[in-house]
Amino acid sequence: MPAADLPLLIDVVRMAGRVATSFVGKSARRWDKPGGAGPVTEADLAVNDMLKHQLLLARPDYGWLSEETEDGAKRLMHDRVFIVDPIDGTRSFTEGGDTWAHAIAVAERGQVTAAVVFLPLRDLLYTAALGGGAFLNGAPIAASPVTSFEQACILAAKPALLGTVWGSGACPPFKPAYRPSLAYRLGLVAQGSFDGMLTLRPSWEWDIAAGALIVAEAGGTITNQRGGALLFNNPDPRLDGVVAGGSAIQAALLDALL
Structure with missing residues (x-):
């Protein structure tokens, strides 16, 4: 279902950008995760909650794996699963930088079939569906041909x-x-x-x-x-x-x- 999932991911990742940018990075409440797992902010959790609600409402038969949700074995019972990083680059976010991103993928039996990466402060939206090519802001992109x-x-x-x-x-x-x-x-x-x-x-x-x-x-x-x-x-x-x-x-x- 890559063709059907990708428009959903694009819609919700733009919503994630609006949620995250409603917080001011340097003033957003933050704390450190146990075991040296890095920082987390109230923005990470707000984005996570929104994404989980919207995505599982649209695809209730999918599993869920996210950096900001306690993990468990339940997702392993699903053929398809959302794999989500609500804010990748939280340190950049807390420092007021613009190189943090939202990342959402759908994996089916281990293989990713639809994916988005969105940097709202840079207005960069990377998208791909399995077999459909990769795009940046709607334009096709290609990896480097460099050999040395x-x-x-x-x-x-x-x-x-x-x-x-x-x-x-x-x-x-x-x-x-x-x-x-x-x-x-x-x-x-x-x-x-x-x-x-x-x-x-x-x-x-x-x-x-x-x-x-x-x-x-x-x-x-x-x-x-x-x-x-x-x-x-x-x-x-x-x-x-x-x-x-x-x-x-x-x-x-x-x-x-x-």
């Missing part, structure tokens, strides 16, 4: 640049860059603004699911850090890192990693 590290700009956090994670003992000679939202990083890779991205830490499904389909539909490749296919709605909703990019540079990144 010397020409490549890769989105990566500092731990992924350490020589200890690369087979040669040194980071390849690509130009590194960083953006705080994983969903936004994947959108940037899908549109070819950056040639690839990688994160080698365990990654929550809600950070990756929407962007994964958008990259793939833009002609890019995305896997875990060992080259394995990404499957979603797992009992433990964490992935073994993520490597994405235009197909040539993504393969080169995998080859260069330990």
Whole structure:
């Protein structure tokens, strides 16, 4: 049902943008999650509540997995599940930045079939449906054709640049860059603004699911850090890192990693 789900996701993600921007980032009440899981704000919870109500009202037979909802085994009984990050890049939001995003995906038996990533303060809407291509604000996008590290700009956090994670003992000679939202990083890779991205830490499904389909539909490749296919709605909703990019540079990144 990708064609039917995508318009729903587009409608509700724009609603999410209105809810989030009704809060002032720096003054929104915030607190830290237990176990060093990062910050959360009243805006995250308000967006989560709205999305859960609207999406499950429209699709009551779908399961639900969200960063801001206590997880349980019930979602595993559903063939289709919403995978949601109400605000990806909460630190950017609390600092008054504009690189935070809403990310919503539908996964069917492990495969993402419809996805949106929306940055309301930048008016950037990435969309994709399985087999239908990837788009930014309605225009088709395509991943980078770059083939060599010397020409490549890769989105990566500092731990992924350490020589200890690369087979040669040194980071390849690509130009590194960083953006705080994983969903936004994947959108940037899908549109070819950056040639690839990688994160080698365990990654929550809600950070990756929407962007994964958008990259793939833009002609890019995305896997875990060992080259394995990404499957979603797992009992433990964490992935073994993520490597994405235009197909040539993504393969080169995998080859260069330990």
